[in-house]
Amino acid sequence: MSRPPLKNSAAFSPKPDFSLTILSETQLLKMVVELTRHIATLFQFPLNEAQKLSLAIDEAVTNVIKHSYNSEPGGEIRIDYFLAAAGMRICIHYRGLAPDISVEEVNIGRMIKKKKKGGLGVKLMKTIMDSVTYTTVDGENCCEMIKWRTAK
């Protein structure tokens, strides 16, 4: 009997299967979304899952451009894709300001009263992905997101 695939970081190779470096420009977001969806579908994620996964990456990269690079063009963002039988791991590497990793619960009613326009992206990322982790080492920030494949 074959063993089920590992569902921890050991499931993934230390070297990315695919890597993309872009500049911090929002006009490139659509390309990242389409590429991520393409990779996920090639890797046998159902289309609906692949679309949601690419939305989570869009949100993460948008946050980097807006908050870490303050919407200034020219900042580098490297997106590493790790593929395994158990799922997909995506690491977004960037410099600039460290991310706000506050764990405050998103309360839509309160945000409406405060007339807030932002703050939904991280909720979307956390809802779609199985794991979202931010780290900063020696000035390099990393947003790691994992989506495990659901059993058929």
Add this chain to the structure above:
Amino acid sequence: MKSFQIRSKMINGVAVLYLKGHLDAHQVARFEKELVRMIKENNFNILINGQDLNYITSAGMGIIMGYIDEVREKGGDIKLCSLSERVHETFDLVGFTEIYDFIVNEQAALEKFSSVLPKT
């Protein structure tokens, strides 16, 4: 061709915004500009028709969130109609479907507005 297009028209006292294509952080300023124009012209009954919208991120949803309180304070509302299953699911992921009025088609949405609009 632009990946996101927006147009608007007035129907029976309701400002209808038609969104088409891919609405992300790169395009969101155009959506906000049009919504703000509607509000500044004292149109507080606003319907967002997403029949041709195939993608939305939190940037677009955030604009709706940011102005709905002002619109409701003025006695109006922002409703949404004709969304594809995919776009509706995106709104659902952040819990918007519990707070906003999502209506299946434009006709039904306009009827819903007309039930609260003053008769002329």
